[in-house]
Amino acid sequence: MGKIRILSDNLVSKIAAGEIVERPASVVKELIENSIDAGSKKIDIELESGGKRLIRVSDDGEGMTRDDSLMSIERHATSKIRELKDLFSVSSLGFRGEAIPSIASVSRFRMITRTHDQVIGTVIAVEGGVVRSVEETGAPPGTTVEVRNLFYNTPARHKFMRKTETELSNVIDIVERESLSRPGIGFELLSEGRALLRLPGRETVSERISELYPGIGLHRVLAEAMGVRVSGLMAGPLDTRSTTQKLYTYVNGRGVRDRFLTRMLIDSYGRMIEKGKFPQGVMFIDIPAGDVDVNVHPTKNEVRFGNARLVGDLIRESITGMLGKAPWLDGRSRGFEHAPGGFVPAREGGAAYGGPGSGDGEAGRGVNSFRVYTNELETSAAHVPSIGHEPDRHAEDENRAKGLFGESGFYSGLKVLGQLGDLYIICASPDGMILVDQHAAHERINYERLKKAYTGSGTIHTQDLLVPEVLELSPHESDVLSRYAVELGPLGLHIEGFGDNTCIIRRVPALLKNTDLKRLVRDIVSEIKESGAEKSLTDKIDTVISTMACHSSIRANYELGPEKMKALLCELDLAEFPHSCPHGRPVAREISYTDIERMFKRT
Numbered sequence: 001m002g003k004i005r006i007l008s009d010n011l012v013s014k015i016a017a018g019e020i021v022e023r024p025a026s027v028v029k030e031l032i033e034n035s036i037d038a039g040s041k042k043i044d045i046e047l048e049s050g051g052k053r054l055i056r057v058s059d060d061g062e063g064m065t066r067d068d069s070l071m072s073i074e075r076h077a078t079s080k081i082r083e084l085k086d087l088f089s090v091s092s093l094g095f096r097g098e099a100i101p102s103i104a105s106v107s108r109f110r111m112i113t114r115t116h117d118q119v120i121g122t123v124i125a126v127e128g129g130v131v132r133s134v135e136e137t138g139a140p141p142g143t144t145v146e147v148r149n150l151f152y153n154t155p156a157r158h159k160f161m162r163k164t165e166t167e168l169s170n171v172i173d174i175v176e177r178e179s180l181s182r183p184g185i186g187f188e189l190l191s192e193g194r195a196l197l198r199l200p201g202r203e204t205v206s207e208r209i210s211e212l213y214p215g216i217g218l219h220r221v222l223a224e225a226m227g228v229r230v231s232g233l234m235a236g237p238l239d240t241r242s243t244t245q246k247l248y249t250y251v252n253g254r255g256v257r258d259r260f261l262t263r264m265l266i267d268s269y270g271r272m273i274e275k276g277k278f279p280q281g282v283m284f285i286d287i288p289a290g291d292v293d294v295n296v297h298p299t300k301n302e303v304r305f306g307n308a309r310l311v312g313d314l315i316r317e318s319i320t321g322m323l324g325k326a327p328w329l330d331g332r333s334r335g336f337e338h339a340p341g342g343f344v345p346a347r348e349g350g351a352a353y354g355g356p357g358s359g360d361g362e363a364g365r366g367v368n369s370f371r372v373y374t375n376e377l378e379t380s381a382a383h384v385p386s387i388g389h390e391p392d393r394h395a396e397d398e399n400r401a402k403g404l405f406g407e408s409g410f411y412s413g414l415k416v417l418g419q420l421g422d423l424y425i426i427c428a429s430p431d432g433m434i435l436v437d438q439h440a441a442h443e444r445i446n447y448e449r450l451k452k453a454y455t456g457s458g459t460i461h462t463q464d465l466l467v468p469e470v471l472e473l474s475p476h477e478s479d480v481l482s483r484y485a486v487e488l489g490p491l492g493l494h495i496e497g498f499g500d501n502t503c504i505i506r507r508v509p510a511l512l513k514n515t516d517l518k519r520l521v522r523d524i525v526s527e528i529k530e531s532g533a534e535k536s537l538t539d540k541i542d543t544v545i546s547t548m549a550c551h552s553s554i555r556a557n558y559e560l561g562p563e564k565m566k567a568l569l570c571e572l573d574l575a576e577f578p579h580s581c582p583h584g585r586p587v588a589r590e591i592s593y594t595d596i597e598r599m600f601k602r603t
Contacts, residue, residue, distance in 0.1 A: 435590075465506060
């Protein structure tokens with residue numbers, strides 16, 4: 001007998017399932033898309049253990065007859081396309097006919113369905129791809145699909161599922177993504193019986209977006225040419241995230257996670273956002289169906305454009321057009337009118353690091369962007385300034401800083417020449433010239449202060465807010481924050497619940513007093529959500545503290561006098577790891593005499 005054999009249908013289904021069903025969120029995505037294609041006006045999702053134990057998706061769509069429901073669990077059976085030409089003008093979200101059989105092959109699957117013109121519905125039970133029963137049943141119009149014990153019969157896949165909190169976060173992301181492009185459909189997501197998302201049907205996309213971006217100012221973007229239209233609502237460079245979780249892209253109404261589109265959106269902001277930060281917002285691309293291929297991957301998350309350059313150019317044009325108007329600095333007509341608190345004021349001390357004025361060109365480069373100090377620096381203890389926002393220096397650090405003025409620390413031993421672009425401190429060294437990134441340096445100093453406070457080896461001054469900050473969050477963000485608020489206490493953050501999905505910030509570390517606290521808390525919650533279901537912050541505390549340190553540090557366009565520059569260098573010598581910021585960027589770079597002579601062709 002030969003070595004080559006035809007695989008069994010059961011094995012083929014499990015192989016196909018590996019491409020389509022990666023995790024519970026994949027199942028939710030496919031089932032929601034089927035419900036949307038069925039003309040549903042209300043879609044309910046229920047989960048247990050983040051979807052690992054149970055996923056139930058119910059809709060009020062057109063439903064199926066007995067024959068159609070049996071056909072739907074067969075591979076490559078679909079009502080969306082008939083002929084080859086239909087593949088190049090697909091308008092439905094599903095069309096491959098693989099999702100339902102793939103899901104049924106790796107779970108205990110149950111589907112209840114009834115059309116609106118029938119009295120009796122049908123219930124089908126499938127276990128591991130094998131049909132166990134087909135019966136008549138009473139049921140409301142529409143379809144309900146239950147998926148239990150996902151990957152129970154494929155242990156290798158089961159062990160790769162993440163912790164419950166991580167899987168739940170992925171499901172929430174999918175539901176939010178699908179709901180944004182279909183505002184007329186109501187969505188409800190329950191986890192362990194608790195409502196995490198309640199999104200009633202809305203008239204416009206703007207209304208739906210305002211529910212999912214509470215308190216964020218989003219600004220309209222638009223560009224079109226040659227039958228392609230790019231439109232959406234995007235945040236300014238001051239409202240960034242530490243992940244791409246709130247950056248959604250759609251092609252002809254289909255939510256996609258396409259690397260090309262994501263990269264174009266990020267690149268369009270250029271140096272106006274920090275490295276490691278990402279914009280947030282929603283971008284819709286409308287393009288003739290024949291000019292885009294949606295049949296690239298079974299998950300349908302990737303697309304291929306006939307004219308990718310045109311699409312990329314329009315994305316860049318739409319974003320740069322919005323950035324050029326700087327609508328986040330104007331709280332009147334140009335902001336996103338449905339976003340509560342849409343006005344984002346300019347920060348004290350200028351734009352954020354990497355923000356407007358920190359890139360190339362004329363912006364922010366006035367006659368004072370380079371200052372040289374030739375006077376002798378005062379080095380007595382009375383003239384050691386505080387670089388951070390803390391009013392009082394820790395006694396131990398102050399004494400050490402005093403001593404370093406007369407000692408031979410590496411950074412404190414440098415001669416300060418001036419400040420370049422209100423961002424870099426220029427120093428002379430024995431071997432040439434050293435540029436110190438003031439933001440990265442201060443970020444390292446504040447990181448180590450906060451880390452010592454958290455571990456108990458140091459203390460940090462806190463300050464009660466005269467007017468506490470009230471912050472509105474999504475239900476899931478509110479749930480995450482409420483579970484970890486106590487553990488943020490050692491870092492000087494005192495946050496309380498303040499009604500449904502709202503919290504109040506009462507106390508902060510003194511070094512954070514001039515920080516955008518709402519943005520800080522949102523970034524912290526985002527980091528915790530990405531960390532998974534840890535019972536404490538221990539496994540993720542470095543990232544959380546790094547976020548706090550970044551928010552509390554001096555920024556670009558912040559003028560430092562000679563004493564403050566010298567004090568910053570002295571404090572840097574006190575750090576355990578002074579040569580990089582917590583995110584890994586270098587604090588300083590040296591340009592040697594050899595490098596300078598090479599520039600001037602003297603060697």
